[in-house]
Amino acid sequence: MRDKFVAAGGSCDSWVDIDESRAVDAIECADGAKLYLFEGDADRSDFVKTELESNTDIRARTHIMLSGENWLIIDRIAVIVHVMPSMHGIIQGRNGANP
Numbered sequence: 063m064r065d066k067f068v069a070a071g072g073s074c075d076s077w078v079d080i081d082e083s084r085a086v087d088a089i090e091c092a093d094g095a096k097l098y099l100f101e102g103d104a105d106r107s108d109f110v111k112t113e114l115e116s117n118t119d120i121r122a123r124t125h126i127m128l129s130g131e132n133w134l135i136i137d138r139i140a141v142i143v144h145v146m147p148s149m150h151g152i153i154q155g156r157n158g159a160n161p
Contacts, residue, residue: 063097063133064089070148072141084109094125095137103131110134110154126155 064077074091082088084105085098100106106129113136119125120136128135128142128151135142135151142153 063087063099066149067095067097067135067145070145072135072137072145084112095135095141098134098136100132100134106132106134114155120155123155126153128152129154 064074068074072091072095074093074095076092077089078092080088080090080096080098082098085100087099088097090096098106098109100109110127110129113120113127117125117136120127124138125136126139126142128137128146128149130149130151133151135145135149146153
């Protein structure tokens with residue numbers, strides 16, 4: 063997932079693991095991107111619902127989510143729009159598909 067994000071134009075020099083019990087794996091970039099892997103679509107969908115309600119960056123409309131079948135990226139709007147064509151995901155967030 064990290065390699066696909068970077069290949070799509072996302073940048074990061076330093077990744078750290080995130081302790082996120084709702085995901086199979088999660089990492090965060092020092093530049094702000096958060097990448098999550100899930101067991102499947104249902105787990106990812108539940109995570110999206112929670113983040114739309116509770117994530118302060120998404121609620122402030124500075125960040126949105128890009129999601130695939132079992133993955134999710136949260137980052138600034140400009141970064142998500144830039145990587146979306148190569149990642150083939152769906153934008154979700156307060157500025158995207160779930161206002």
